[in-house]
Amino acid sequence: MLTRIVRTNAEKGHHVRNQTVKAAVLVAGALLLAACGTNKTEGGSNGGGTGSNAPQACDTSKGTLVVGVIAPLSGNLSALGLGIRNSVDLAVEQANEKCVVPGYKLKMQAEDDQATPQVGAQAATRLSSNPNVVGVVGTLNSSVAQSVQPILKGKNILQVSPANTTPSLTRGDDFKNAPKRQFETYFRVCATDDLQGGFAANYLVGKAGKKNIAIITDGKTYGEGLAAEFRKEAEKEGAKIVATAKVGENDSDFSGAINSIKGANPDAIYYGGEYPQAGPLSKQAKDLGLNVPLMGGDGLKDDKFIELGAKDGDLATSVGAPVEDLDTAKAYLDAYKAKKFKDDYSAYGGFAYDAANVVVVSLGKALAGGEWSDAKRADLIKAVQGYSAQGATGDVKFDQYGDSTNKLLTVYKVQGGKWATETTGTFGG
Amino acid sequence: MATLLQQLASGLVLGALIALIALGYTMVYGIIQLINFAHGEVFMVSIFAAAATYKWFIPESWENTWQIALPCMLVGAVLVAVVLAVLMERFAYRPLRNAPRLAPLITALGVSQMLKEIVRLNYPDAKSAINVPRAFIDEPIIITVPGGTVVLQATSVLLIAVSIVGAVILQLYVSRSRMGRAMRATAQDPDTAKLMGVNPNRTIVFTFALGGLLAAVAGVLYGIHLNTVDTEVGFLYGIFAFTAAVLGGVGSIKGAVIGGFIIGVVKTLGGQLLPGGTGYDVVWVFILLILVLVFRPQGLFGEPERVRA
Numbered sequence: 159m160l161t162r163i164v165r166t167n168a169e170k171g172h173h174v175r176n177q178t179v180k181a182a183v184l185v186a187g188a189l190l191l192a193a194c195g196t197n198k199t200e201g202g203s204n205g206g207g208t209g210s211n212a213p214q215a216c217d218t219s220k221g222t223l224v225v226g227v228i229a230p231l232s233g234n235l236s237a238l239g240l241g242i243r244n245s246v247d248l249a250v251e252q253a254n255e256k257c258v259v260p261g262y263k264l265k266m267q268a269e270d271d272q273a274t275p276q277v278g279a280q281a282a283t284r285l286s287s288n289p290n291v292v293g294v295v296g297t298l299n300s301s302v303a304q305s306v307q308p309i310l311k312g313k314n315i316l317q318v319s320p321a322n323t324t325p326s327l328t329r330g331d332d333f334k335n336a337p338k339r340q341f342e343t344y345f346r347v348c349a350t351d352d353l354q355g356g357f358a359a360n361y362l363v364g365k366a367g368k369k370n371i372a373i374i375t376d377g378k379t380y381g382e383g384l385a386a387e388f389r390k391e392a393e394k395e396g397a398k399i400v401a402t403a404k405v406g407e408n409d410s411d412f413s414g415a416i417n418s419i420k421g422a423n424p425d426a427i428y429y430g431g432e433y434p435q436a437g438p439l440s441k442q443a444k445d446l447g448l449n450v451p452l453m454g455g456d457g458l459k460d461d462k463f464i465e466l467g468a469k470d471g472d473l474a475t476s477v478g479a480p481v482e483d484l485d486t487a488k489a490y491l492d493a494y495k496a497k498k499f500k501d502d503y504s505a506y507g508g509f510a511y512d513a514a515n516v517v518v519v520s521l522g523k524a525l526a527g528g529e530w531s532d533a534k535r536a537d538l539i540k541a542v543q544g545y546s547a548q549g550a551t552g553d554v555k556f557d558q559y560g561d562s563t564n565k566l567l568t569v570y571k572v573q574g575g576k577w578a579t580e581t582t583g584t585f586g587g
Numbered sequence: 588m589a590t591l592l593q594q595l596a597s598g599l600v601l602g603a604l605i606a607l608i609a610l611g612y613t614m615v616y617g618i619i620q621l622i623n624f625a626h627g628e629v630f631m632v633s634i635f636a637a638a639a640t641y642k643w644f645i646p647e648s649w650e651n652t653w654q655i656a657l658p659c660m661l662v663g664a665v666l667v668a669v670v671l672a673v674l675m676e677r678f679a680y681r682p683l684r685n686a687p688r689l690a691p692l693i694t695a696l697g698v699s700q701m702l703k704e705i706v707r708l709n710y711p712d713a714k715s716a717i718n719v720p721r722a723f724i725d726e727p728i729i730i731t732v733p734g735g736t737v738v739l740q741a742t743s744v745l746l747i748a749v750s751i752v753g754a755v756i757l758q759l760y761v762s763r764s765r766m767g768r769a770m771r772a773t774a775q776d777p778d779t780a781k782l783m784g785v786n787p788n789r790t791i792v793f794t795f796a797l798g799g800l801l802a803a804v805a806g807v808l809y810g811i812h813l814n815t816v817d818t819e820v821g822f823l824y825g826i827f828a829f830t831a832a833v834l835g836g837v838g839s840i841k842g843a844v845i846g847g848f849i850i851g852v853v854k855t856l857g858g859q860l861l862p863g864g865t866g867y868d869v870v871w872v873f874i875l876l877i878l879v880l881v882f883r884p885q886g887l888f889g890e891p892e893r894v895r896a
Contacts, residue, residue, distance in 0.1 A: 408819040418859050441815075445727060
C-alpha cells in the first residue's frame with residue numbers, strides 16, 4: 159500500500175522532470191560536490207541524465223538496494239513525516255544520478271509508523287526482513303525510536319534519525335553522569351533535548367537581559383531536566399532564580415503556583431513542561447498581574463500553546479533550525495521545490511535529507527565498488543561513524559555515542575499571535 | 588500580606604467551584620446512597636459543551652458580546668449535562684438499584700471512564716487541552732492592600748457569588764418545596780415515601796438532573812475563568828468535590844459547600860505556607876480529610892450512619 163503511494167509519487171516526479179531536470183541536477187551536482195568529499199565518482203558529467211531510473215552513465219548491474227524510511231505518514235504528525243519521506247526520496251534520487259553507489263540502483267521504501275511505537279516496530283520488522291535494506295532513516299518520535307532501535311540492531315541495520323531528541327536514545331538513561339553508547343547501529347543528525355535548557359539561559363539572561371527569573375516545573379522527567387539545565391546555565395551567567403514552584407501535570411488552575419512566585423517580582427518565568435499547561439499558565443499569570451515573558455523548551459513550540467493563552471513575547475527553544483534561515487540549506491531547498499512534492503519539507507526535511515545522504519554516501523564508501531552482503535553492514539556502520547561533510551543543516555558528523563556534533567538550536571518567539579524565529583545558534587557547553 | 592490575601596482569594600475561587608460540583612455528589616448520595624463517580628465527568632462534558640456552543644452555535648457577530656454568548660453557553664452546557672445525567676441514571680444506575688451497593692459503584696467508575704474516552708476520541712482536538720473563551724468581563728479588579736495588590740478576575744467574583752447563592756437557593760428548595768420534601772422523604776425511606784404517594788423514580792431522576800444542572804453551571808464558570816479544558820479535569824475535580832462532600836458530611840448541602848471552600852483554601856494556603864510548596868498542596872487536602880474522618884467519620888455536618896429499619 160505504502161510502496162504503491164511511493165511509486166506513484168516517483169512517477170509524478172518523472173512527468174515534471176523534463177521541465178525541472180536541468181535545474182535539479184545542476185543544483186544536485188553542486189550540492190554533492192560540496193557535501194560528499196568522500197565520493198570519488200563525481201557526477202557532474204551526468205547533467206543530461208533522463209528519468210528517475212539511474213541514468214545510463216551509472217552501472218546498476220548488481221541490482222537494487224533499499225533505503226528505508228520510518229516516519230508518521232498518516233495522522234496528526236504526518237506533515238512532519240511526509241517532509242521526511244520526500245527529502246529522503248530526493249537524496250536517493252540525487253544519489254542515483256550521481257552514481258554514488260557504483261553497480262547499484264537505490265530505492266526508497268517508506269513505512270508509516272503512525273507516531274506509535276507498536277506500529278513503528280512492525281514497520282521496522284518489515285524493513286529488516288528485506289536483505290536489500292541497507293539503512294533506515296527515521297524515526298520522527300523518540301518513543302517510536304525506542305521500539306525500532308532493537309529490531310534494526312538485531313539485524314545490524316544502520317539507522318539514522320533526523321528528529322529524535324531524547325538524550326537516552328544514544329547515551330542511556332544516566333546520560334549526564336555515565337553516558338554509554340546504546341546501539342552502535344543508531345545515529346542522529348539533530349541535537350538533543352538536554353541542550354535546550356542551557357541554550358534558553360544563554361538567550362534569556364545573556365541576550366534578553368533578564369536577571370530575576372522564576373522557575374516553574376511540572377514534575378515530569380522532561381520538564382525537570384530542562385529546568386535543571388536552565389538553572390545551572392542561568393546562574394552561571396549571573397541571573398538570580400528568585401522563586402520556584404511546581405504544578406501538576408493535570409492541573410488547569412495555576413493560581414497557587416503563580417501567586418507564590420509573584421511576590422518575588424520575577425522579570426521572566428522559565429517553565430519546564432509542555433504546552434497544555436504552559437498556555438493556560440501564561441494566560442493566568444497575566445490575569446493575576448504577572449505579565450512577564452514565559453519561556454520553555456520544544457514542548458511549548460506548538461501552535462496550540464498560543465491558542466491556549468500564550469501571550470506575545472513568550473519564548474520557546476527547539477532543536478534544529480528552520481532550514482529557510484540556513485545558508486547551507488539553499489541547494490536543498492531549491493532541489494526540493496524543483497521536485498514539486500505535494501507536501502511541504504516541514505521542520506525535519508533538511509535533517510532527513512542529511513540523514514539520507516549519510517546513508518548513501520557511507521554505503522558507496524563501504525562497498526568501494528564491491529558487492530552488498532550482510533557482512534558489509536559492519537563496514538557501513540564504520541563508514542558512518544567516520545562520516546564528515548557539510549549538509550543542508552550544517553556540519554554532519556557523529557561523536558562516539560552516535561550523536562550529531564552539530565548542536566544547532568533555535569529560539570522562537572510569539573509575535574502577533576504567531577511563532578517567529580528569534581535567533582538560531584549552537585550551544586557549546 | 589498581599590501574597591497571602593491573593594492566595595486566599597484563589598482558594599475561595601477554587602472552593603466555590605468544588606462546592607458547586609460537590610452539591611451533585613451529596614444530593615445523589617443522600618437520596619440513593621450512591622457515590623456517583625461519573626458526576627465529575629458530567630462537569631467535564633459540560634465544559635466541552637459550553638466550548639462547542641461558543642464555537643459552532645453562536646453567530647460570529649455575537650461572539651464578543653458576552654451578555655449573549657454566556658447565556659447561550661450556559662443553555663448548551665445545561666442541556667447536555669442534564670440529558671447526560673438523566674440517561675446515566677436511567678440506563679446505568681436504575682437497573683442496579685436493588686443490587687449490592689458495590690455494583691452501582693463499579694458501574695459509576697465504568698461510566699466515568701466511558702464518558703472520558705468518548706469525549707477524548709470524538710471531540711475535535713480533545714486529545715490535549717482545548718481553549719474555552721472568556722465570555723465575561725475581562726478587566727481584572729485590582730485591590731490595593733498593605734504590601735502590594737490583590738488581583739481578582741471578574742470571573743472569580745462571579746464564581747464565588749454564584750456558588751453561594753446557588754447553594755442557598757438549593758437549600759431553600761429542598762427544605763421548602765414539594766419536590767424537595769419528596770426528595771427528603773425518598774432519602775429517609777423510599778418504601779414509605781412511595782406509600783405516601785411519592786414517585787421515587789421521578790424523584791431520583793429529578794435529583795440527578797438537578798446535580799447535572801449544578802455541574803453545568805460549574806462547568807461554564809470553570810471554562811470562562813480558566814479558559815482551558817481537557818478530558819482529565821472531570822476526574823481531578825470529581826475527586827476534590829467528592830472529598831469536599833465527605834469532609835462536610837455526605838448528604839448535607841451546607842457541608843458540601845463548606846467542605847468545598849475548606850479544600851480550596853487549604854490547597855492554596857498549604858502550597859504557599861507549608862513545606863514542599865505547590866508541589867505538595869494536594870497532599871495537605873487529603874491529610875486533612877484523613878484527620879476529619881478519623882475524629883469525625885460522619886464529616887463536619889453529617890449525621891452518623893444509622894442502620895435502616
